[in-house]
Amino acid sequence: MSFSSSHIKPFFSKHRIKFLIAFVLLLGYYFSLPKNLFSSPTSTIIESTEGHLIGAKIAADGQWRFPPTNSVPERFEICITYFEDECFRYHPGFNPISIVKALYQNSLNGEVKRGGSTLTQQVIRLSRKGKSRTYTEKIIELILATRAELRYSKKELLALYASNAPFGGNVVGLEAAAWRYFGRSAQELSWAETASLAVLPNAPSLIYPGKRQERLRLKRDRLLKKLWQHEMIDSLTYALSMQEMLPQKPYPLPQYASHALERLHQNHPGEKVQTTLNAYFQQQTNRIVKQHWQRLQQNQIHNAAVLVMDVHTREILVYVGNTPTSKEHQKDVDIISKPRSTGSILKPILYAAMLDAGELLPGTLVADVPTSIAGYTPKNFDNSFDGAVTAKRALSRSLNIPAVRMLQSFGLDRFHYTLKQLDLKDVTYGKDHYGLSLILGGAESNLWDLCKTYAAFSGTINHFNTSSSQYFSNEFREPRLVKQSDTQEKIFGVSQKEKVFFDAGSLYLTYESLKEVNRPQGEENWEFFDSSKQIAWKTGTSYGFRDAWAIGSTKDFVVGVWVGNADGEGRPGLIGLEAAAPILFDVFDLLPASDWFDAPFDALSEVEVCAKSGYRASTICPNKVKQDIPVSGLKTSPCPYHSLVHLDATGEYQVDSSCEDTANMVHTPWFTLPPLIAFYYEKSHPDYRALPPFKVTCKQSPENQLRFITPKANTKLALPKDFDESKTEFVAKITHPSSTERVFWYLNERYVTTTSSIHEMSFKPSLGKHSITVVDETGSSETVAFEIVE
The missing domain is CATH 2.60.40.10 (Immunoglobulins)
Incomplete structure (x- = not known):
């Protein structure tokens, strides 16, 4: 018998109400399951670059609930299915046999004693926030469970259960439970430990570690026996598992990088973030900081911060935002991002800028004399004067007066513009606000930006040598704290002939000067070791002894250290060399050894310079030495301190044609400094010879040198x-x-x-x-x- 369209139409017309009801019911069934079953807040989790948990922040609702996972450890999958739902792999969301057994047992007892719920139904019940266990609710759970089976795979349902099941107290989810009760990941748990967790969601309010241990043990052992009987584990594993201790109390979650956690939480709340931090370096640096803090706090110095960066990737390897001090001393403040007075830490930037501009050579003499400029009177740290000192020596000794005079020569506005171009974000005021004190700590910056700048300097030298004398357009990029897999071009941009800020030759010679900075106690004899001990580094001490800095770089790493008090209180002895530098070198000792930078020969030019003045040698300089200078240094002026002096035959007097026959004159190149500079210079240079006086018979009047x-x-x-x-x-x-x-x-x-x-x-x-x-x-x-x- 066949149906034609003439038969079908009357059939549908006759039953259209039933079809409409069925359609509505099907539509309701399709949309009955929420798009997202779970919306509870989760903990922010950070992992090291190797995948180790190094920090966790409790969820907004006060629960330790890790972000959901897409996979479940095989041992837990076996344990939970054998304990809760052996037919999980086969049923459509409910198990009729279990339901019949539950109804029968509950009717005998006159109350709900057995649920008969599958794991899928339990997922639905968890998503509905634990509504009362009535028969009506059971029917709703059953319907939603079958719908969930249509949407999710069995693996996905297990993952939902493992991520949201309660494990006692304020612990939700398998991974959080593994860390809280066993101090490690669920993947690393033994059979006994996994079985202990598998039985907890069944009655988390009654049985959890540290309470009702015997009931917990009975449940665990019953499950282990079942696994052995079903040959999931062998007899030896079963016997050993039965002997394992139960967890006694929750473990604290790892907090090796609490300040990095807080920083990442701002942009990644409730997420699991794989950071660039190295777990070993982070923990060992924590130990170093703690040791130094115990010493520093005896002088009422309570806070410190350390940042370690990989030059080649700009990844942050270590992020220690503060010491383990007390809340009273603001241990929760992340110093790394906070603006602090820079002290002398900006001097290398000025030095590199002047080399790059062709306004200075490393050996150029810079005046170091009592100086007052528009009412500003800088002083050296030891209140001494050298008269004149080479620019590179002034940098390595961190002399203030030469730095101020160099800044005046270079131009305050030019240097201020340079700092803004380097994106030192805390240089927020105009140049006139800072004045010449800009080079001595008048401005503020933070450890993040300063380490970023030094890493860019190091990267410029490295890349110039490895890319056929090219520069990269994004060399001065932001460091990375979140792990990414990028190509070098994506990280540093495209290669180009033009420099970004400073040329590689100027930066290399700056680092050569910084290599000579006096080391702290215990590091004085570094030059007798191999090249791995060579570090370009600089300290800084702010006015009033409020901030102590030390930043150093090798070919591979940049280490930055700040020490002080978060509230800005100054302390005697809070200086870079004594407070920050020892931490710096302890951290460098922790890192793999690095060779010294290769010289960027294409950015350097070998010229003759005057041995006395450090300027390019003029024709009358008696002693000349060959030296590498930046290519831009070729436009510097010749030595201004050598002049041709006319002496009598004895060499004791200056003469001129008014008092001596030109045939008897001796013409000698003479190194002469201005009187004020010479006054201090000759105290530390006994070989300095002032100009001989003129013969009294000469008519020429000497220049007034008072x-x-x-x-x-x-x-x-x-x-x-x-x-x-x-x-x-x-x-x-x-x-x-x-x-x-x-x-x-x-x-x-x-x-x-x-x-x-x-x-x-x-x-x-x-x-x-x-x-x-x-x-x-x-x-x-x-x-x-x-x-x-x-």
Whole structure:
């Protein structure tokens, strides 16, 4: 018998109400299951680059609930199915036999004693937030379970269960339970440990580690016996598993990088994040920081931070945001991202900028004398003066006065622009706000940005040598704390001939200078070891001893250290060399050894420089040495300190044609420094020879070389008080080219004294304006005006 369309239409017309009801029911069944079964907040989890758990933050609802996983360890899969649902692999979401058994047992007892739920039904019940266990609710669970079976695979359902099952207390999910109760991942648990966890969700409020141990043991052992009987485990494994101890109390979760965790939580809340951190380096650096903190806190120095970066990938290997101090001393503050006074840590940037601009050579002499510029009077850390010092030595010794004078020469606006281009984010004010103090800690920066800058310098040198003298467009990129698999081009951009900021030659020579920085105690003899001990590094100490910095780089790694107090309190002894540098070198000792940077020969040029002045040698420089300089250094000026001097035959006097026959003159190159510079320079350079005096018969008048050291012109001075509250004496000093000639001193145009050899005068001036005049035996004179104030 066949049906034609003429038969079908009347059939549907007759039963259209039933079809409509069936369609609505099917539609309701299809949409009955929520798109996302679970929406509870999860913990933020960070793993090391090797996949080890190194930090976890509890979920917003106070539960230890790890982000859901897509896989379940095989042992747990076996244990949970044998304990909860042996037919899990075959049923459509419910097990009729189990339901009949449950109904029969419950009817005998007059109450619900047995549920008969499958694992799929339990997933549905967990997603419905544990509604009351009524028969109506059971029917709803059964319907939703069959729908879940249509949407998810058996593996996915097991994963949903393992991620959301309760394991007692505030522990939710298998992975959180494994770490809380056994201190390791679920993948690493034994059969006995896995069985212990498999039985917990059955009654998590009644049985959990540390409570009702015997009931927990009975359930675990019953499951282990079942596994043995079904040949899931052999007899030896069964026997050994029965002897294993139960967990007694929850373990604290690993917190090896708590500040990195907080940083990542801002952008990845409730996620599992694989970081770039190296678990071993992170834990060992934590230990180093703790050891130094125990020493530093005796001087009431409570906080420190360390950042370690891989130069080749810009990945953060170590992130220690603070010491394990107390909440009172702000242990939770992440110092790495906080702006702090830079001290001298920016000096290498200025040095590299001047080399790159062709305004300086490494051996160029820079003045180191008492200096006052527009009322700003910088001082060296030890309050001494060298007169003149090579630029590279000034950098390695971190001398303040040469740095300020170099900044003035380079230009405050140019250097400020350079720092902004380097993206030092905490340099937020205009150049006039900082003034020349910008180079001595007037500005603020943070450990992240400073390490990023040093890593970019190191990377520039490395890449120049490995890419046929090319630069990379994204060399000065942000460091990475989250693991990514990128190509070199994606990380550093495209190669190009043009430099990004500084050329490789200037950076290499900057590092050559930084290699010579004086090491802290215990590291003084580094040069007697192999090249692995060569580190380009710099310290910094802020005004008032509030911040101590140390940043160093090798070919492979950058290490940055900050030490101080989070509240900004200064302490004696809180200086870079003593507080931060020892941590720096302990961390470098932890890292793999690195060779020194290869010289970027295509960015360097070998020239002759004057051995005395460090400038490019002029034709009259008597002693010349060959030296590598940046290519841009070819435009620097020749030596200004050598001049051709005309002497008599004895060499004791300068002469000219008015007093000596030109045929008898001896023409000699002479190294001559300006008087004020020479005054200090000759104290540490006994071989320095001042110009001989002119013969008295010569008509040429020598240049007036009287110069005041103190006081400076038009300065205001406040005299300190002595122990008896009386004003201390003031000492005026001058320089004079002759050590034998007498100098006559006048205070406010009244004669006071005469000096020879050492030209100094001490007196107690009254409040108000004064002037001092000095006159030598040749008639040369100099006057300075100043004011004494309270």
